[in-house]
Amino acid sequence: MAGEDLLLDVRNMTKKFPLARTGIFEKIKYVNAVKNFSVSIKRKEIFGLVGESGCGKSTAARTIIRLYEPDEGKIIYDGTDISRFAEKELRPYRKKMQMVFQNPYSSLNPRHTVKEIVTQPIMFHKLAKNRSEAEEKAMYYLDKVGVLRSQVDRYPHQFSGGQRQRISIARALAVAPDFIIADEPVSALDVSIQAQILNLLLDLREEFSLSFMFIAHDLAVVRHVSDRVGIMYLGCLVEYGPYSRIFENPLHPYTKTLLSAVPVLGKRSMESVVLSGEVPSAPTEDFTGCVFAHRCIRHTEQCLKQTPVLKEIESEHFIACWSADK
Numbered sequence: 001m002a003g004e005d006l007l008l009d010v011r012n013m014t015k016k017f018p019l020a021r022t023g024i025f026e027k028i029k030y031v032n033a034v035k036n037f038s039v040s041i042k043r044k045e046i047f048g049l050v051g052e053s054g055c056g057k058s059t060a061a062r063t064i065i066r067l068y069e070p071d072e073g074k075i076i077y078d079g080t081d082i083s084r085f086a087e088k089e090l091r092p093y094r095k096k097m098q099m100v101f102q103n104p105y106s107s108l109n110p111r112h113t114v115k116e117i118v119t120q121p122i123m124f125h126k127l128a129k130n131r132s133e134a135e136e137k138a139m140y141y142l143d144k145v146g147v148l149r150s151q152v153d154r155y156p157h158q159f160s161g162g163q164r165q166r167i168s169i170a171r172a173l174a175v176a177p178d179f180i181i182a183d184e185p186v187s188a189l190d191v192s193i194q195a196q197i198l199n200l201l202l203d204l205r206e207e208f209s210l211s212f213m214f215i216a217h218d219l220a221v222v223r224h225v226s227d228r229v230g231i232m233y234l235g236c237l238v239e240y241g242p243y244s245r246i247f248e249n250p251l252h253p254y255t256k257t258l259l260s261a262v263p264v265l266g267k268r269s270m271e272s273v274v275l276s277g278e279v280p281s282a283p284t285e286d287f288t289g290c291v292f293a294h295r296c297i298r299h300t301e302q303c304l305k306q307t308p309v310l311k312e313i314e315s316e317h318f319i320a321c322w323s324a325d326k
């Protein structure tokens with residue numbers, strides 16, 4: 001991919017968490033919450049990241065924006081490898097990369113007015129000459145997301161869930177980022193409100209030339225907004241590619257099961273594929289094989305022993321699956 005066009009390049013990122021020790025002489029074991037995760041995001045692109053709850057989406061997001069340090073791999077942002085940066089070096093990136101969280105209740109300080117909530121990051125990053133200029137800027141961004149001037153002195157609890165999510169978006173926008181990770185921003189909202197928030201994100205992408213990583217546990221949500229889509233399963237990216245190819249020609253057995261659960265208007269739904277077995281948790285670091293093998297109806301001996309890597313099957317369409325060779 002052309003360097004000019006590329007904003008974020010994540011290569012083989014792994015993030016582990018320690019498991020509780022079972023005995024005093026036991027070696028500490030780790031789970032791979034995110035394993036060998038590689039993704040690139042272009043300028044003005046919306047990349048949709050999808051997977052079941054617990055598959056590592058939030059951990060991937062938090063590691064990319066360096067709330068966590070990766071155990072392995074590189075995070076290259078606008079040409080600079082930030083994966084080992086200390087807090088001081090990360091400071092400018094704390095402005096460039098913003099995050100919008102799933103629950104706008106807990107992410108907005110209940111004791112501050114909406115104006116104060118959006119003014120604070122502008123002051124913190126010294127993006128205004130003085131407080132009144134910062135407040136003016138805050139009001140500008142609140143207006144952009146659809147919060148009226150007459151409402152800016154209210155507190156978060158006086159707004160609906162959808163409006164609170166708009167306020168979270170204004171707060172992220174207020175520091176003029178290039179990249180926003182929206183971690184399940186509509187999962188807690190009514191379906192009718194979801195579409196409004198998704199449309200708002202699309203408008204803001206155009207107006208402010210933003211790139212997004214849009215996280216959801218539901219494929220139906222990302223299909224309307226994403227240029228490209230990645231599917232995660234137990235810490236691993238198992239398939240990714242342009243949105244239309246993923247939806248029209250899903251290749252990984254796991255993506256097929258996800259898609260068979262998405263109703264498509266005016267189209268006969270794909271043959272329903274049902275998963276067998278329980279939802280396992282992220283494997284420990286000594287695990288080898290395909291993470292999906294135990295629930296895959298097509299798995300072979302090889303799938304249980306060797307870890308498949310992402311391979312380009314058609315232009316820009318990648319899957320990690322041994323059956324792709326067959």
Ligand SMILES: Nc1ncnc2c1ncn2[C@@H]1O[C@H](COP(=O)(O)OP(=O)(O)O)[C@@H](O)[C@H]1O
Binds near residue numbers: 017
């Ligand atoms: N801070 C943490 N400490 C230990 N384990 C964690 C931590 N955060 C997440 N995990 C574990 O990592 C896995 C991935 O979690 P998460 O990234 O929150 O998934 P998702 O966002 O897809 O629901 C889960 O098994 C979860 O229990």
Ligand SMILES: [Mg+2]
Binds near residue numbers: 057058059183
């Ligand atoms: Mg999450």
